[in-house]
Amino acid sequence: MARRVVGLTLDNLDDLTTRCRSCVLWELDPMSGRRAHDRGAAAAEKEAWVSAALLDWGSCGRVLYLDGEVAGHALYAPPAYLPGETRFPTAPVAPDAVLLTTVDVRPAHRGGGLGRVLVQSVAKDLTRRGIRAMEAYGDARPGAQQLADSCTPPVGFLLGVGFKTVRPHPRYPRLRLDLRTALSWREDVEGALERLLGSVHRGRPIPVRAPRSTSGPLSPRGEAV
Numbered sequence: 001m002a003r004r005v006v007g008l009t010l011d012n013l014d015d016l017t018t019r020c021r022s023c024v025l026w027e028l029d030p031m032s033g034r035r036a037h038d039r040g041a042a043a044a045e046k047e048a049w050v051s052a053a054l055l056d057w058g059s060c061g062r063v064l065y066l067d068g069e070v071a072g073h074a075l076y077a078p079p080a081y082l083p084g085e086t087r088f089p090t091a092p093v094a095p096d097a098v099l100l101t102t103v104d105v106r107p108a109h110r111g112g113g114l115g116r117v118l119v120q121s122v123a124k125d126l127t128r129r130g131i132r133a134m135e136a137y138g139d140a141r142p143g144a145q146q147l148a149d150s151c152t153p154p155v156g157f158l159l160g161v162g163f164k165t166v167r168p169h170p171r172y173p174r175l176r177l178d179l180r181t182a183l184s185w186r187e188d189v190e191g192a193l194e195r196l197l198g199s200v201h202r203g204r205p206i207p208v209r210a211p212r213s214t215s216g217p218l219s220p221r222g223e224a225v
Contacts, residue, residue, distance in 0.1 A: 005121045008061025008073070013050055015063050015070045017104060022046060025151050026075075026084040026101045033084065053081055058129065062121045064105075064114060072105035074118040076126075076134065085137075090167040090174040093135045097176065098126055100136040103153045115153075119161050123179045135176045136163060 006012065014021065022042040024033045027049040036045045053060040061075045079085050079093040082101065093099045100122060105114050126134060138155035155173060159165075163175035 002065075002067055003117075004065045005062050005117070006065070007059040007125070008050065008063055008075070009054065010047065010051060012063055013047060016073055017106075020073070020075075020102060020104060023151065024049070024084070025087075026077075026082045026099075029083040030087060049081075053077055057081065059125055062118055062125065064118055064121075066109065070106065071109040072114050072118055073102070074100065074104070074122050075102040076100045076122055088137045088172050088174070090137065090169045090172055093174070094133070094166075094176070096131075097133040097135040098131050100134045100153070102151070103157070115157060116161050119177075123177070127179045131179065133176055133178055135166070135174055137172045138163075138175050140169070140171055140173055 008016075024036055024042050024045050027033075028036060028045060033042075036042045050060060057078065060077045060081075061073060063070065064072045076098050079097075079099050082099055085091050085093065085099060100119070103115050103118055105118070122134065136158055137152050138158045139152045140155045152172065155165075155175070158175045158177075161177070162181050163177045165173050166176045167174040
């Protein structure tokens with residue numbers, strides 16, 4: 001089984017999930033996001049945002065493929081590019097960090113460590129660009145422990161891949177990852193992935209590991225996207 005992680009571009013933008021492809025929760029302020037959804041223009045606004053980010057800043061996402069099939073993606077950008085961040089009670093992100101907004105692994109591939117692979121790929125990209133850290137707003141709802149259809153990664157997942165809480169909150173804590181720590185995972189991640197792919201080849205079950213939109217209250221699920 002071949003694995004490939006590539007940068008997000010306009011050419012592969014449609015490989016995002018339908019929900020995420022038309023989500024402008026992060027990319028627009030609440031009022032602009034509501035207007036975009038009312039006009040049915042959210043997908044066009046998302047494409048415009050990706051285009052501008054690529055021109056002004058560079059890669060703002062990673063897409064993971066297994067044997068040519070989309071298995072997941074991650075999105076990230078400096079907070080200045082993400083006016084939707086103001087929705088969160090633990091904002092703002094530290095000035096030296098990039099904001100990891102989304103880590104999404106497709107249902108058929110969840111539980112095998114691919115979310116961690118995506119985070120490491122983001123870390124490698126940011127380190128090459130001289131960035132020291134990334135931060136994320138976690139979903140702290142009870143039971144939100146694995147990557148699912150959410151606008152924010154579960155706190156349990158973020159803690160499991162090395163993030164540490166820098167501003168607690170009962171619903172949306174802010175967490176931070178030193179990128180030097182993330183890059184030290186390389187051998188562990190590659191070994192885990194080899195075991196995962198080996199299990200698939202042998203037909204054995206894959207072991208499960210714990211690892212803009214509206215002007216109203218932030219929704220962590222599809223209702224906000």
